[in-house]
Amino acid sequence: MLNIGDKMYNSLTENIKILKESFSNSADFTVRDMTLISKSAKKAALITIEGMCSKEVVALSVINPLLAFDFDDRSPDEIIDEIKNSVLASSEIVEFNTMKEAVIFSTSGFAVLIVDGTGRMLAIGAQGFSFRGVSEPESEVVQRGSREGFTEPLRINMTLIRRRIKSPDLVFETVTVGSDSNTQLMLCYLQKSVSPRILDEIRKRLNNCDLKTVLASGYLSEYLEDKSSKSIFSGIGISERPDTVCGKLTEGRVAILVDGTPAAIIIPHLFVEEFQSVDDYSNRPYYASFIRILKYLSFLAAVFLPGIYTAFAQFHPEYFPTGLLLKTAESISTTPLPVTLEVLLMTFVYEIMREAGLRIPKSLGHAVSIVGALVIGESAVSAGIISSSTLMVVATAAICSYVTSALYPPITVLRFAFIIIGGIFGLWGIVLLSCGVLINMCSKTSLGVPYMSSLAPFSAKRMRDVFIRADWKSLSKHTIRVQKFPETEEM
């Protein structure tokens, strides 16, 4: 078994044998044997993983110079020094001497050079795997702003951030997680803005991550959340946009890029951030403020509308305005199911359709839409199975939930809960559940920063970027660091 920190042997054959064994003779493990020009005809080998390196770069920039150089009577250690300093033109050459590093470098697309007679090895940057180009993120579309989104390779994502913050204050720090996947993470932060406490806490939590495989940023969310504040809301922000990430970094947050994931984790993450978007800062303040308020109202409608409708229709019809009451009563009286069941059923069917729409091939998407619109919409209402008012309420709530798409998971769960509680206890149940949810949200923290910060604990100064978006003159006066929020815990 390969142990972490195991030193390489001096024998080339032994080293190759161990590495082959550690890769279980995998088909993509490639060894290119060479004999270097020297008096003792030194043996060397270049290890690459098929598909991870550019063959052209390896042949032209590594093998050709190696085979052309005369090493004369140099010792193996001198040969390594010579290669590192004079022979290769590659911009990225790292020296190492452990098995673990050999595995990590080769699987990361480096060409690993082993020379017989020394335990020192060189990792030569020759990455050449294919990847998706930089494109506009589909989940965070903006009208006015950059069209660039993160992509899968870590280095490209780093570049996207560095291009926007051209300051030595920006730091990238490498962390590896996943005992099997050895996934590379990059902690990004601005040295002068970040709180050392928050940074240390993130490092500690990542070190405590005992996952074997980390394939996406979502795997780490649970490890980064505050243990003491369980909630259906997440204290971890995700963004596919480098401009968003850069904005958050200036406020003292930390971004975590995960190799292979086109999204960055941003922490600490607060509730009010779910309602902010890059467009807000490009638009005029009055319009941005209008959109903000619209988002908050949409969130409330998405969560409460079906529940309140159920409660009113079932328990308090007198709360409907007279005109609406007549229409609703007429519509509900013709359907066979109780209102609660009707709303639940419709919401459930909608969720199924949404899930199906997400998973099925795009070419079939239209068919599902037609079936959904015609069968569920038209036919169910005209057949008298579902009332038109119920359909309208469910549809409105569904559309509202997409206004703050990052909050979709908690919105969905809460919507069901409010329908059920509204159907059993009426408005009273909805109020009590709201209190419970509020308590839960108010107790939640993200790395010690209260999740509901700006609202509760209330901060008038910070309200300039919550319900309204103040003009840039006022916003740029003070950059609000996230660690300075009131009632932030000291861990």
Added chain:
Amino acid sequence: MRANLKLSSVQLMISFFVFSSAVIILQNFYAASDTSFLMNLICVVLGVLIAFLFFVPSIIIRSQTKLDFMSFAHLKTPNAIIFTSAFYAMYFVYAAGYFLVTYTEMFNQKLNPEGNIYVIAFLLLSACVYAVYKGINAITRCGIFIFAFSLLAFTLIFSGNIANLDFVNYSFTFNGSNSDFINNLSYFLTISVIAVIFACVSGKTKNFKIRHIVITMAATVVLFALAMFFVFFVLGDYGRQQSFQFFTLSKSAKFGTMNGMDSLYLSLSTSSVFLIISIITVCINKATGKIKNIKMALIFSLLIFILFICARNFNSVKEILINVHILNILTFVAAVLIPCIYLLFFRRRVNE
């Protein structure tokens, strides 16, 4: 539960205001048989002034020791603390019982006469235990949202009633006997429970200023006066035949074709009572010295529930429980008498 985190003084005061608003909306504005607006107004001002005086001993202890009264008592009399703790725990159980019974009475009479009141009380207490588990910081933060909602609700209810104001049958004269005056004063004095809560949690507050209490009390007077003004001049004599007049007031509010704001009343009263009982349960934990112990909150909530069941089934228990005179006397003992005894006894060693 995070007990070590400091509590914002302003946040606590906002919760106190919500507390007062709950007292207002569950208030009987015609407590005395022959009552006038002016007399009620004087009772309100006097009641709030007395409630403010109830804060004084705790303020003195806090300013001199940076401790709340309960911590001070734990520190100074570790051997006798069991008696003090037992008294305060029982007092809070009584106060929680008072608000729970008043709320469920209102719920049963006005909102849903057929609703199972035991289930309502049980669920309300369960939610409060959950809130206690999350800690006083979470509760007071939640209080900010309830406060914002209450401002909105009061604005809508009052503005929806402006068109219904009628001054014909009422004059601004002072009438009523001494007993009427005392009765009314007693009703308005129930808000002084917040002074005992302050005695329990003030040690955790940061940036505390006396003006915070003054502003809260002033806002309470304004709200009380406004509520009373609308109750008297909108409902008139009809209000005398009603219990929970603020409910009737909210029902009579209208905007165009939209009639009745009783849904707002239901939401406001439920959320406020939830906040009140949650804070009181936190204080029970504090009184027993087991602030982090959820089991203690569970046990005492169960006790409150048992008290509630007894009150629902035995009229004598109910009469004792919702007797404002008893509540006020106990509040006086808890907020003034016991802290003053401690202050007198330890007057030379307060800071030690």
